[in-house]
Amino acid sequence: MIRPFVDREEERRLLEEEWQKPGGRMVILYGRRRIGKTRLLAEFVQGKEGILSFSEDVAAPLQIKQFQAACAAFFDDDLLASLHIETWDQIFTYLARKPLATRAYLVIDEFTYLIKNDPSILSALQKAWDTELAGSNWCILLCGSMLGLMSDLALSATSPLYGRRTRDMLLEALPFVHARRFLDQSFPDALRTYLAIGGVPEYLLKAGDYDAFSTFVEREFFSRFGYFYREPYFILSQEFRELKTYQSIINAIAEGNTAPGAIAQFCGMDTRQIYPYLEGMIRLGIVERELPILVDTRRGVYQIKDTVFDFWYSFVFPNREAIETDTLLPSSLAMDRYFGKPFERFVRREVVPAILPGSRTGRWWWKGEEIDLVAVDDSVRRIVFGECKWGGLSLREARGVFSRLERKAAKVRHEHYPEERYLLVAGNVEGKEELRAEGYLVYDLADIEVLMGGA
Template sequence: MAGFVGRRRELEVLGSALARVQEPSDPSRPGQCVLLRGRRRIGKSRLVEEFLRTAQAPYLFFTASGAPAEEELAQWPIAAEESTLPDRDLLLEEPPTGWGTALRALAQALPDDRPSVVVIDEVPYLMAAVDGFEGILQRDWDRLLSRKPVLLLLIGSDLSMMEALNSYRRPFHQRGREMVVGPLNPAEVGRMLDLGPAEAVDAALISGGLPLVCLEWPAGQDTWGYLEQALRDPLSALLVSAERSLAAEFPDQAMARQVLRAIGSGERTFTNIARAAGGIAHTTLSRALEVLMEKRVVAGELPLSTRPSKERRYRVADSYLRFWLRFLGPHLPEIERTRGDLVLHRIRRQWTSWRGRAVEPLVREALARLLPLGELPAVPVIGGYWTRGNEVEIDLVGADREPVARELLFLGSVKWLENAPFDGHDLAALHKHRAALTDRPVPLLAVSRSGVTVTGLAATLGPADLLTAWHA
């Protein structure tokens, strides 16, 4: 069960969906559908396999592969043969001539007297390859499948396409409930790896909460011990997961991958990204950024204040991919020739500065879960503020809306160093930056890895405090 640390909530959600099939509110339509999405290699299929194991309901599990439509359909009888549906022979009488005939035969094979489960994994491949697939699915769900006591799980890694499947004016709109499978959170990572709070945050930043990476991280081992081990193995999940995800996500989009590498190297502004990506034209860069943000691989953020700004900055949204692009991807040849020691030395040299910025999105997510806290209210939006030349830079800004706030509700600083607490110099800098942003006495917050040595703050948080955001 180690691979499912932290998946209790997801298993409970799927169990509740199956219970609604068993005791439906509308007996004429007992079928339920769940649209389950999450980024690649996050453990969606493993989660569903564990659910099927514990639910012990008859099922059929089909996985699309991204092949042409005819080849995808040819795999359907194989899934039927491996299924545990009691009347699976009905699916094997003759090969389906299309997805409509496949789904109609499936409806006949589903039991009437007890719940069953049908899983279609990587649905976006079928949406892209099969003409009218969404309409076929909607028709056969409405007319046939939903009238059976079946739980239909539609799984996908392309987040934008899975969201589109349930969007307004699309055939399958409002037929299914949406469920997002995220990474293991920092508290779960800490429990799984038997690490203290500060070390758990480090492990979360490196692994991104990917179960495959966490599974190969020995319990109790510190960051440097794990990295030394992983960098000696060219097939470690830490090294290969990003390559496989990017190959599947952007098979024919070389420019998007080039732009992603530029952002991963540390460039954040439009102009600097264009330069680092080889001096590409601004229109080309705009299109590439649009693709990356649509797929949720890159986040584009504006300064959060009461004044409008055009100083948008970009970052790799996923922490593991951010680490890989910065330290591992560009140096795979070194690792392959058994010089992981060179890569490890490079990581050690740049670790403090990289981690200091990488931890900020994690801190913002924790705050969103923790607030209200002391004098700090719950806020709709938590972001950051910066000027073009970084003369003023504030790590944490709580406000009533974005990107232009009516009211700023708190400001804060993140100091994430090994042996340097948040002190009087840091507090003075935060006061100075607050004065540059607003003349109101907005409450101040400090988040520090090594403690706080000053008073006068509305709240202070350390690693253990952050992890409590996920304990519930």
């Protein structure tokens, strides 16, 4: 059964804009594997005429032959189908010279496979674009998953396509409000699942087979036959050659080494050596560099940004031997302790924008002190200091949180933000109405469920 298409409204609107504009259009759509690029394109081309070509990682002559067959089928051209075509230049010259009376699409899915096996396709496409296609009725959509190749060869200033593309679109993960539609789980379990795998549609489809988070991770992460058991290996091997070095760096960060020097020491490398690896993973969205908000410093820390990588390196990587021998007891893993950090990121990125629209949000730390979230709104000159707790809090514990926040706020306080508020987001907060009556902002999972349209 094909599931209903979820969200991507902005992306569909932009693609439709490109379709409606006159002349040739060239759109580059890219994003990590399993993010839903092919499904988005399939939705977009419904009711339209054109060529939909799915590329495979095979030898270049076979790729040309497959593309030739797709073009011949669209034009019903038996002669084209019978010709012996050896180069991309020949087939794109054919497309450029073929009259096209009405708007049509040319979708090349997994375009990176073509670049990888024969980079001359870029120059061939550039030549055809410059001579004929730019003024034609073709709407060309190039789609790719190998982000390194897409960035270096299709999107960079040195690419033959530079200056020709009319739009490029990075397809990102779904936010929780849409991701939850894939999951038939209780709200707390749906949130746990999201914090473990993120908003990647194909991952969510797999999780949607389970009605409980514990069953899902036990069968799909903690089994050597599970869907996710080798997933990070596969992604890294598609993008990088020095697999062990990248694995070591990610493992170092998962172990709590977030400063460049600490990461390098953990990996047995010189600090200067690790920066190219970190930059490569930042570009692919696996790792991110974080700077404290409202602090004038360039000394950032590195975190694992990709949700699946974060969960996998925290639980699967250190327990591979037990998983292989079927001796792992998932109940023994400190999962609730783990969820504190991803819950904190979730609150900053998805909850705070719903509570405090227009605010820019980040984490603050300085000289051993840390505040989970600081949200500032320059338009109303307001600053909000917040704490996130995955578990439940009593009224007394909640008051303690606010007391500590008020103490730390003195080190951040600035005359530009005369209005100060304090925020607590936790799994459950006893006496939250009493705290709200005192002027505090208090939200727990029940409130978040309402914010996310669940009740």
